[in-house]
Amino acid sequence: MTITSDSRPETSATPGENFIAIAQSLVPGLKDRAEETELLRKLPDATVEELRAVNYVGAAMPARFGGRDLGFDVIGRASADLAEGCPATAWVAANCALHTFMLGYFPLAIQELVFGDTGVTPFIGNGLKMSQAKAQSAPGGYRLTGRWDFSSGIMHADWTMVAAISDVGPKLFLVNKSQFTIDDTWETHGLRGTGSHDTVVDDQFIADEFVLNLQSLGDGTAPGLQVQTNPFYRVPIFSLAAGGIIASLIGAGRQAVQIFEERALVVPGGWTGVFGATRPGLQVDLADASASLATVERLHWSNLEEIKEKAENDLEITIDDRVRWRRDQTFASVRIAEMVQKLFASSGGQALQWKNPINRAFRDATAASHHIGVQPDLVYPAYSKVRFGVDPEYTVF
Template sequence: MNSTLTIAKPATADADDIPTPQLLLQRARALLPALSQRAEQAARQRRVPEQTVEDLRRAGLFRVLQARRYGGYEMPPEVFYEIQMTLARACMSTAWIYGVIAVHNWQMALLDDRASQEVWARDPSALIASSYMPKGQVTRVDGGFRFSGRWGYSSGIDHCQWVLLGGLVPALREGEPPEYRTFLLPRRDIEVLDTWDTMGLRATGSHDVLVRDAFVPEHRTHRSADGFAGTSPGLAINSAPLYRLPFGQIFVRAVSSSAIGALQGALEVFRDFAGERVGDMGTRTAEQGSVQVAVAETAAAIDEMKLVLQRNFAQLMDAAERGVAMDIETRLHYRYQAASVVERCAQLVYRLFVSSGARGLFNDNPLVRHFLDIHAGRTHYANNPDLFARNYGGVLLGRANTDFFI
């Protein structure tokens, strides 16, 4: 049972054609006025406009973590997250789908290279969505698996030609636990169900995905255990240290970092608002001590969260370049810090919101969108700090680790 074709690989990206990180960030910043202008319409339509996705493509932003052998740039993760945070200053929904789509280009380097050939040989700009929920019903067959199920929260799926979906493969031996994998499917094998109508992150179009008994060849699957241990089959070809980073560390930051950028955007619009506002009781907002403290603490927290992100990936990359496995305790520490980001951003944007007074309730206040989007991002499973604090704290107290998505 073989659904693949023999396809020639596209040419490797020429180093002279790869833009600098500074140029990519400049291109991201140049998009902010258009993203702000489109944000209201995007929320009404419950999807990021095609024009925005095309702008991101033309700017080369989706290629940051993509393998050079498929036209990518293989840049450090810090560049990817800085771009995401920059976009979120204007539109967190755009930054959210950018993060979760572009991070799949990194994961593709871990799969058997035949999978990348199928996705990118004809079109190196093809995009991949996901839902990692372990919802797939999986049956082993000759050459691969029969695969069915329904998944929620597939952000940006309207813009993607492929999708990665989670499923549990039954154990080969009785008594052993099932094996978690992600399964790569083409658009023709899925049905998108229009389910996304939410208070925040409305433009992410995070609809449900339905699969009815599709065949997925073995090479289009990725074992979670390989991502944890650094034994993924694609590493035989994609040898850059970037792809030896732990899968869990890369992905979780893709669903938390946009909140930092959105908080920065909220602070910017609040400063414009509060700097001129005189309340109904005649008090200038900018002269209120509690408001001044809220602004100062928000600005300092944004700086701190960015520095922690940069420090963590600098150390992860250093370990990868030296071929050293990062210890479990450090990985759990970084995992907890990633999970804490959106909770912290939600608390800080709440303080800015209430500091706006009753005038801040109106929907024409741009702070409202940032407030709702950040709180919506907090509901993602990966952004629940309590879950990961308990595991991390337990390990520090001598208990066994229970989380391998680190």
Template sequence: MAGGGGKPGAGSSAGPGTDSYAAMVERAKGLIPELRDRAPRTEELRRLPPETERALHESGLFRIVQPRRVGGSELDYVALVDCADALGQADASVAWNFANLASHHWMLGMFDRHAQDAVWNANADALIASSFIFPAGRARKADGGYVLRGHWPFSSGVESCEWNMLAGVVSSDDEADGIEYRIFLLNRSDYRINDTWNATGLCGTGSNDVWVEDTFVAEKMTVSVSELTGGPTPGSEVNPNALYALPVFSLFPYVLSGVGLGNAQACLNDYVEFARHRASTYNRAKVSDLQTTQIKIAEASAKIDAARLVMRTNCIEAMDDARRGRVPDLAGKTKLRRDGAFSVNLCTEAVSLLFAASGARSLFTSGALQRQFRDAHAVNSHLAFNFDAAGTNYGRVALDLPSENLTL
């Protein structure tokens, strides 16, 4: 896995330059052969196979950004990119669920300790799903908490999870109070799962719908988005590492950007291997001797390398800023969102380029290329990677207009 390095800042013991960090990335790489072989079955099941889920647990990968005080690795944030990059070179669906579910241990570390204890005291390995589509949920204030209802799509890996973080809008009878964006942590007994995930890409993620009907959620089992914009959070008292002081939704794209990166890298690796050993079907010319082949490899690899550099640099710099107590201003936050979308778009462009260059062989369902193409475009369809949205908001802020992203 190529890409930028960077030493961890002061006070870090699990950053990109440490042995423990490198060991965890190597564990992810070590899973590539078996996960790649299992990819067709993962698509058929439409969720992670039990043996894949077990391997991710046994490797410790689900817990890479979980607080050390409960047995997690507490690695730097860029670990999500690097490990998803490795797993994505095997199967984007596995990498997607890994990154999603691992990141929720990081987010839970920012909740009130009561919420952390409710989950981790019972089972430190418990998996937590999510759906951060705020308009999908509506909540009203009640004595000691909130009453929540809603219907959320795209809750990836939800069948494997004991808990779920669901986003909602809190409204008040007093119009002067306005509305509030808040995240609610619910046990599986408090929501219903609808099996709706029949998709053309990321088929194995089991990103099903979740329903909640007027369920009470205690105040301490929730967190306001305004508490996750950078700096101390409700969880800082027990989790003082700078990892838990990062601006959550500014860095949101990088939870999943490594998936698109690894998928594109796998596509490039496969194409190079094909080109080295094949001859044209029609004139038997060596594919490797064709100038067009050489140019396509150069262009795709440049896009992938540039994407990796952008992703990793932004995550490493964000950690360095957090260690120094610095929170990016609105312009900096919109830049993070812009770069997250742009870098994944580069990966999608690289896959599309290689798919087109592969000719008729790309059409066979028995090969990995068609899955890599479908998965690349499925990753790119996530709102976090919509460059029109991220670019518009970046441009608005650059022009001194109000931001349209209410989570930053």
């Protein structure tokens, strides 16, 4: 099914509720195309068309450019719903929505150039790993060279944002698709449909107005912030950046619970053909998994509501808030990945089939939990050090 701008399921509900309803309307088609998405190692054209038609990646885009100007509390819930259909699609959609929001940090003239008046919101990729990138200041800008792996959604990107260490400090560069190439490297265990290939830039000139100090994303000094009205621009970006990861994990977790429950009722297992629903061990597994998922979801949505309240009321966001939110995002990742793995392990030999839906949910959840932004050995110590009054050192929070 193709959703067009004229067929959006808009109602008299709030803009946020409308957007969530739109996301839910896309789920059946995403489920139907989940296997195709894996095989293509990118989003199918039909999926990209649907996301563009409903302006999904423009969810937090400024209204002056035709965006929805929504908050990440809404985008998080909508993306978790998308992920029930396809976690890889939700991963790309949520992250591109974040990057479109991040364009608002750039000067207004750059926002006007990129958003333009075409009525089509650009897909913006990203690459923040700086170890294989370098930039040298030059008259009027920088010469940029580098390779960025894990570039989710880059196959559909009109622009990308990449980070690099320059001779005058770490910078964020906005790069047009005419200035980068894509190296096909994404042969992975899970989230194959994200098409997170390598982005390559070879000695390209990037003008100053397309460059930000990386620090400005967290300290409120980015030039574009002067014209923004969305209160979520008051939130340090690293408090929001893991939202797409958690949404994809929640969707994969919901998939796994639903599939496990349905198959236990209708698929005979073992040598005797006993239905899983009658086995006490599987009964325990389902109860434990559903409780774990419900607990994680309550924690995650509660934190997003807290972030929203602080942003809307211009309340101080302390370092304690930031490390706690990052701790909870990481906790959610760990717990959902463990829960899905347990359901996969309890699903018997049939779950080993690559096309089995619970196999895909397991692989996608495992892949999502491997993101560097939700690694306990990096995030948890920062929380504990702040609580102990020690310099946290790790600054991505």
